[in-house]
Amino acid sequence: MTPAPRPRSLAGLLLALLISAVTLTSLATAAISYFTARGEVDEILDGHLAQAASLLIVQLGHELDEIDTEHAPTLHEDARKVAFQVWEGGRVLRLRSANAPPDALAGPAGGFSERLVDGRRWRIFSQWSGDRGYLVHVAERADTREKLARKLAARQLQPMLVAIPLLALLVWLAVRRGLHPLRALARQVAQREAQNLAPVEAATAPREVQPLVAQLNALLARLGASLDSERRFTADAAHELRTPLAAIRTQAQVALGEHEVGARRHALEAVLAGCDRLTRLIEQLLTLSRLDAQDAETRFSSCALDELAAQAVAESAPAAAAKDVDLALEAPQPLEVRGNADLLRACLRNLLDNAVRYSPAGASVRLSLFDEAGRARITVEDSGPGIPREERDRVLERFHRLLGSGAEGSGLGLSIVARIAELHHAELRLEDSTLGGLKVTIDLPAAASRRTAVP
Amino acid sequence: MRILLVEDDPLLGDGIRAGLRQAGFVVDWVRDGVAAQAAIAAEPFAALVLDLGLPRMSGLDLLRRLRAAHDPIPVLILTARDTYADRIRGLDTGADDYLVKPFDLGELAARLRALLRRTAGSPEPLLRVGAIELDPAGHSVRLDGRAVELSAREFALLHELMANAGRVLSRRQIEERLYAWGEEVESNAVEVHVHHLRRKLAPELIRTVRGVGYLLPAPPA
Numbered sequence: 026m027t028p029a030p031r032p033r034s035l036a037g038l039l040l041a042l043l044i045s046a047v048t049l050t051s052l053a054t055a056a057i058s059y060f061t062a063r064g065e066v067d068e069i070l071d072g073h074l075a076q077a078a079s080l081l082i083v084q085l086g087h088e089l090d091e092i093d094t095e096h097a098p099t100l101h102e103d104a105r106k107v108a109f110q111v112w113e114g115g116r117v118l119r120l121r122s123a124n125a126p127p128d129a130l131a132g133p134a135g136g137f138s139e140r141l142v143d144g145r146r147w148r149i150f151s152q153w154s155g156d157r158g159y160l161v162h163v164a165e166r167a168d169t170r171e172k173l174a175r176k177l178a179a180r181q182l183q184p185m186l187v188a189i190p191l192l193a194l195l196v197w198l199a200v201r202r203g204l205h206p207l208r209a210l211a212r213q214v215a216q217r218e219a220q221n222l223a224p225v226e227a228a229t230a231p232r233e234v235q236p237l238v239a240q241l242n243a244l245l246a247r248l249g250a251s252l253d254s255e256r257r258f259t260a261d262a263a264h265e266l267r268t269p270l271a272a273i274r275t276q277a278q279v280a281l282g283e284h285e286v287g288a289r290r291h292a293l294e295a296v297l298a299g300c301d302r303l304t305r306l307i308e309q310l311l312t313l314s315r316l317d318a319q320d321a322e323t324r325f326s327s328c329a330l331d332e333l334a335a336q337a338v339a340e341s342a343p344a345a346a347a348k349d350v351d352l353a354l355e356a357p358q359p360l361e362v363r364g365n366a367d368l369l370r371a372c373l374r375n376l377l378d379n380a381v382r383y384s385p386a387g388a389s390v391r392l393s394l395f396d397e398a399g400r401a402r403i404t405v406e407d408s409g410p411g412i413p414r415e416e417r418d419r420v421l422e423r424f425h426r427l428l429g430s431g432a433e434g435s436g437l438g439l440s441i442v443a444r445i446a447e448l449h450h451a452e453l454r455l456e457d458s459t460l461g462g463l464k465v466t467i468d469l470p471a472a473a474s475r476r477t478a479v480p
Numbered sequence: 481m482r483i484l485l486v487e488d489d490p491l492l493g494d495g496i497r498a499g500l501r502q503a504g505f506v507v508d509w510v511r512d513g514v515a516a517q518a519a520i521a522a523e524p525f526a527a528l529v530l531d532l533g534l535p536r537m538s539g540l541d542l543l544r545r546l547r548a549a550h551d552p553i554p555v556l557i558l559t560a561r562d563t564y565a566d567r568i569r570g571l572d573t574g575a576d577d578y579l580v581k582p583f584d585l586g587e588l589a590a591r592l593r594a595l596l597r598r599t600a601g602s603p604e605p606l607l608r609v610g611a612i613e614l615d616p617a618g619h620s621v622r623l624d625g626r627a628v629e630l631s632a633r634e635f636a637l638l639h640e641l642m643a644n645a646g647r648v649l650s651r652r653q654i655e656e657r658l659y660a661w662g663e664e665v666e667s668n669a670v671e672v673h674v675h676h677l678r679r680k681l682a683p684e685l686i687r688t689v690r691g692v693g694y695l696l697p698a699p700p701a
Contacts, residue, residue, distance in 0.1 A: 265561035268489050271581035275495030278585040282502045292498060299491050 035207075038063040039200045044193050051185040059178035066170045066177075071137060074150040078163040081109060082154045085161070106166040108147070115153075115160040130162040139167065142247070153170055159293035206231045211239070222249035245315035260311050261424050265436070269306060273299035309437040312371065313423070317442045325449075328366040330401055330469075331356040334392055341381060349386045355393040362401045362469050364449050372445040376405040376465055384409030401469040417455040442467075481504040481526040481596055481616075481639065482657045486516040486542070488534050489560065492581075496529065496558075503589035504619055504632060505640075508660045513537025517545065524656050525553060527595055529588070532559040532570070540573050547574035554595040558583070576586070593617055600643055607642045610699045612681065614642055623681055630680060633658060637673045641686065646698030648689050670694075 108125035111356070112118055115133045120344040129148045131138045138149050146167040153160055155473060210230055217223075224242040273296055280292035338354045345352040373392065380390040388408045395402040412420055419425050421443045442465070446453040451469045458464035487493035492508045493509050499509045508523070510516045512535040520528070528546075532539035543555055555577075557570045562580040570578050576598075579592050593616050597605060607614040614621040614635075621628045621638060630638065640649065640657050651670045658673075659665050666672070674686055674694060687695045 137611070146585075264560040266532050267562075267581040270493060271560075271583060272489060272492035272495055273494060274582045275499055275585055279498040282585075287500065292495065295491050295494060302491070469607065 044194045055182045058181045062174040062177035078152040088406040101433040107163045110162045112160040182475045263426045269303040270454045330360040330362045333370045341377040351389040369443045379405040379438045403467040406460045407462040409462035411462040484525040485529045487531040499585040500531040527554040544649040609642045609645045613680045645696045647693045650693035
């Protein structure tokens with residue numbers, strides 16, 4: 026497994042992006058200044074060169090005879106970088122500055138040109154005197170211009186060198202300030218105890234984070250609800266175990282204190298009955314907790330519902346016979362459904378057990394299967410006392426026992442049936458039976474349809 | 481002492497009834513709150529053993545109604561709910577004592593005796609009238625320090641007479657306190673038991689008040 030990547034810091038990312046943007050902008054500005062400066066420096070210095078050539082021509086008119094090469098006039102303060110040549114008739118070198126080479130700096134054509142002298146680039150302006158008697162070349166080293174433009178661009182960059190660190194500090198502070206609500210939110214979540222599932226305070230969170238907080242709160246609410254129901258179920262289960270335990274303990278004590286054989290036997294039989302009841306209650310609890318752990322991913326396959334029904338009826342038959350309850354199965358034709366065979370059989374078993382358990386001796390219990398236009402329908406009916414209309418929702422709740430029905434039941438049978446129906450996306454209804462008691466109907470989704478994802 | 485047991489669980493109810501009978505109580509057993517209310521109105525019960533999770537009318541509702549009607553009957557609650565909040569609610573609703581399931585039968589009987597003692601205003605676990613000493617817990621009777629063998633019914637009769645020393649109990653009152661529903665009462669049963677008690681203890685001990693009932697005179701204070 027590769028190590029999890031270090032999560033990126035939002036503050037660091039913002040800081041890096043902002044500082045890079047500012048730096049790039051500054052560099053771009055400096056580059057533009059450099060090129061602009063180059064252009065302007067060229068323009069100004071070219072002007073100077075032309076002007077210097079003109080001045081030289083004007084001076085040539087009256088002073089050329091008095092001037093020798095050694096005493097050539099200084100045309101520019103930066104004299105070493107400026108050179109000139111005066112050619113009489115364009116062929117005879119009459120005058121040159123000390124730093125000018127003896128050969129012609131440029132050709133006889135007038136105007137601007139460039140050439141290399143001793144490995145250095147020079148910019149040259151050439152002009153003929155008005156009578157075309159003299160050709161004057163004035164030259165200037167080109168790297169001077171380069172240096173000037175660079176200096177100008179650098180001057181522009183200098184303040185940025187101070188500004189960028191300052192800006193970085195300010196941006197960092199601003200980002201910190203901007204992320205403060207996020208940190209406050211994180212602190213709020215971090216400081217809560219594990220048990221605290223109250224919603225996170227959303228009022229102070231920035232608008233961009235509101236959806237996250239809303240989702241978090243929705244998750245907390247769902248988690249809280251499921252934890253609550255789990256906790257309630259565990260507490261209820263523990264309490265439900267106390268009564269059968271108390272019965273066993275009490276009957277055992279009675280048996281110990283009883284001298285009369287018949288009474289002692291009665292108490293001991295009651296101890297056994299209590300153990301059976303406790304066993305059944307624990308089995309039901311385990312079934313339910315296993316069902317709770319299952320979800321829509323329960324493995325479904327094609328099941329022969331008529332065969333499952335026959336098995337369930339066979340399993341319930343001994344109890345029915347012992348109570349003289351008439352148990353019948355009506356499944357006229359084979360019926361295929363998609364589902365989990367074990368769960369469906371447990372569902373049928375619980376329905377039959379309930380019907381037999383709560384019906385008086387001599388009652389009838391009937392399990393019927395129907396094919397309702399491709400949908401499988403299961404009904405379990407009895408001629409027992411039924412369930413009053415207003416109780417029908419509550420009997421599906423866990424541990425809810427019908428009043429006055431005696432307390433042998435665990436109060437879990439119908440909860441198990443309801444949960445199995447839910448897992449099969451089936452519809453469960455409690456109604457009056459034509460037999461006189463309760464009719465439980467389960468409508469399974471169409472057998473032919475593939476299992477569809479139900480939210 | 482006649483106790484009304486209100487418990488909807490058949491196995492537990494049957495066990496408690498048998499256990500309390502072994503401890504010398506006369507026990508009637510009903511399975512829901514409405515039946516309990518009717519029974520309390522009809523018969524003179526010395527105490528009520530009340531389960532809370534009852535059909536038709538919950539134990540707490542029954543208790544609330546009894547207390548609202550100023551019925552002082554001592555009530556011991558039996559319940560599977562064991563949180564402090566549950567206990568406090570039970571006691572504050574008017575219960576006198578509280579036992580959480582599963583419990584010990586001996587403790588249930590002892591707590592009932594304590595309740596009955598407190599109701600009678602006597603701090604002494606033994607009942608004494610003159611030379612007779614009755615131990616409800618040990619089920620024994622002494623006369624001048626000498627043990628006397630009594631049948632369960634004779635013991636119960638003596639217990640009632642001693643608990644009501646100085647008051648006349650009618651034959652009907654005695655029958656109601658000595659026999660649970662469904663128990664066969666011979667028409668002269670009380671006379672027979674009184675006769676036996678007189679013979680085993682002292683002939684002059686129990687006075688007959690003609691046309692009214694029987695009286696165990698309280699010793700001069």
